[in-house]
Amino acid sequence: MRARGTGYVLTAFDLGYEIDLVRAAERLGVGKRPEAFRHKRGSAEEAAESRRPLRFSRPIEPLALGGLACARELEISIYPYGAVCLVYRVALDLPLEELVEVSVSLYDNAGLLAAARAEAQAVLLCLGDAVREPELAQAVEDYVLYSLEPLDVPVAELETGQRELLARILRAERGALSLHEVENALDGRIAYGPDELVLVDWFGALLIGKGMEDERRVLELTTVELVELRFLDGRLELRLEEAYGLLARAQKPVFGLSPRSQDVERLARFQADSAILHENFDNALKLLGDDYLARLYELCSERFHFGAWDTAIERKLATLESIYSKISDRAARRRAELLEWIVILLFVADILLYFLPSRAP
Template identity: 40%
Template sequence: MIARGTCHVFFAFLAAAKVDLERAQAIARARPTERPRFQRERRSPAYLDFDPPPLQITVPCAPVPIGSGRFATEARADVTIYDFGAFSVDYRVPFEDGLPELARLSSALYDHVGLLGAARERVVELVEAIGPALAGERLADVYEQYVVFDVASFDPAVPARELLAKDELRHAIAQILRSEERSLAESRVEDALRLSIAYGPDDLLVVDWSTALAVGGSADERLVLEFANAELLELRNLDKRLDQDLEEANRALQRRRRSLLGGAQLRRVARLQVDSAMLYESVNNAVSLLGDQWLAEVYGLIAERYDLEKWHGSIAHKLDTLDSIYQKIADEASARRSELLEIVIILLIALEVQWGRLFGGLREWLAAGAAGVP
């Protein structure tokens, strides 16, 4: 059986803390640009969309050979830029091969150093080109890769619903999803195929950790998968950053004993708290997938596979911990200010009493001198 379609290889990078997408589009006007939105090829609510829509820039590039030259990327790449600072590079690899060949392609794409390096070069070029639109420029070493095998047709034709019903096809698809050329145990096959969804009898989407298979899929589904890949990277980065912020906040909490008022420590923790909270909100609100609709279900599948709820829970807990440290420093600083104020008041009263005695004695001495008393 021959499958025809396109393999999309997504690489997500962190290149900035914030991106002014309008300004970036104006700077990149000499390049083909687009603000991708969901086309709603499946029925979905009108309020489902990106907020704000990311910026997609098409850049020409040399084809990258894959699998000993058996496959190669197209001579272009689409770079999607999100306002929260993530850059996603989409390389396309056309295919017209049997399922075993696609398993070999998937295996070759796994941790492909050449393709990763080429994707990073595309991001570096764009960062330099649209630099004025970036805030907190920081191209990090971390990245996330996700591969989508988008199958347009099979020859001979096979109903999508049969792909997971026949053992031979199930095992072949599992090998593609797990980037394995060798046969897999039935338990591995079941786990790889566990998360699947279909809108109709002629389409199918199966998502795994690093690879998805879409039969008769839409561009909307790829947008969701690409965004989820970038979201996972941002959440991983934010979680690690919060670990560092908590360490710094704890050091600030210890330094408060050596500070009279704790104002510097309070400001430092407040900055950490605000920066992290704003980044988390920008990621969390980047896409509106409301209601029990198709794309929300697609997002739910990849979110379950990525365990995004666990990442969100971890980040929320660390933000709460950071807030509690801030409150503790603030409360202690307030208590110290109150104590200092009480001390100042006592000193002023004592000073007033002493000045009163001093001036009282001086007045008696002057009065005695004026009366001629020796």
């Protein structure tokens, strides 16, 4: 049984807080191509034009990925909420069982990640002032898609007869897997037509069928969303430590006016920016109703544990809001106390001046 199709290796990074795609297109010298789902799977509400990524390609030296040479062209997608996704393509025409070895070699591939990071850094330099708060984050998310043409056997027969092989491809595992592990790996299943199959796992996905471009775009979006969740969670961790430091300083005031107001304002601005960023990439894909692509997105969300990430981020945002409120309340009370003391001192000074003997002119 031969696997014919294309392998896509996705690597997603965060480049900054926000990217102006119009200015980015001008600096890169590329046109903003229309990017929308084709709706062949039903009616979906498309993402707004402002949230669609800027896609373009650039030539690269081919890398050896999984023993196969990748294409000489790198597909790059830039998202308005600060993310970039690099897509390496590999032509596939090999026995299905050999995809296991390809997956193993691609899993946590240091050479690939280093090359992708260098490409992301080059893109960031080209973008210049199109990026707000530019910085290539350490967080990276890589994901592998195998988009295969219909195989020699029906999909139903493939699922029943090659379950462990499919699980080992998805899990990048050379050795045998337990029945429980196989069931867990194949649990993320969805299909639209009788000759189609989509299997989604945490490291990779298997797409079988013709015209699977929509499914690939959804999986790219979820990969980008995952790296943004990781990036935002890491930023919130650092700011929480800073906020706790400000709260400790607020308990040891210097003349009633600590911490500095600019520190508090910076904390409030960061809390607001983080909430907006979370909302922006959380709403990047607007697919409503009982639509196939919406259900695929929900499946990816479950496999990538978006719910747990969202809960953790919302809890940290709430903690930041609570700390900011406490610091602001304490600062307000201390300013009020300071004003009261000033009024008292002025009152005492006025009394003293009244009783002091006046000098004759």
